[in-house]
Amino acid sequence: MTRMGESWFDDAAGPLVRPYAVTRGRTMGAAHDLDMLTLVVTVSPLPRLRHIEQEYADIVQLCRTPQSVAEVSAHLNLPLAVTKILVGDLITDGLLNFRAPANSDADNDTAGIGDLNILRAVLDGIRKL
Structure with missing residues (x-):
């Protein structure tokens, strides 16, 4: 219980507005x-x-x-899924331009030699833990 005049939450409680409220309940973007x-x-x-x-x-x-x-997600302290929806809205409204990463081809099932080296380095780092 809190006494009169005391705050009923603190900084550790986190945001009081749920992420789905920011997107008006949407879980999928444009x-x-x-x-x-x-x-x-x-x-x-x-x-x-x-x-x-304000997020926009x-x-x-x-x-x-x-x-x-x-x-953007990290700077605004928003979940990635919420950020994708908001950014998608701004792209649809013509306020943002976007460029997909160079290697985001979903049909490419073969990893390049650079990708394999990165995966090996990650695996080595995990093993050292």
């Missing part, structure tokens, strides 16, 4: 297939922002320089 490595940047000149939620304005401000979707 038709854009966004990877966490997809780069997004605001267009120039910047059209008028149609959304009133924050994304537009942050993306004045190219950012990956993962970076």
Whole structure:
């Protein structure tokens, strides 16, 4: 129980607004297939922002320089799934341009030699733990 005038939550409690509230209950974004490595940047000149939620304005401000979707998520302290939906909305509205990562071809089942070296390095690091 809290006494009169005491705060009923603290900083460790985290956000009081659930992620699905930010996306208005949506779990799927627009038709854009966004990877966490997809780069997004605001267009120039910047059209008028149609959304009133602060997260949209924050994304537009942050993306004045190219950012990956993962970076946007980290900077705004939002889950990646929520960030993908919000970024997708801004792409649909014409406020952001995006570029998928070079090696995001889902039909490519063969790993390049560079990919294999990275996987070996990760495996070695895990073994050292």
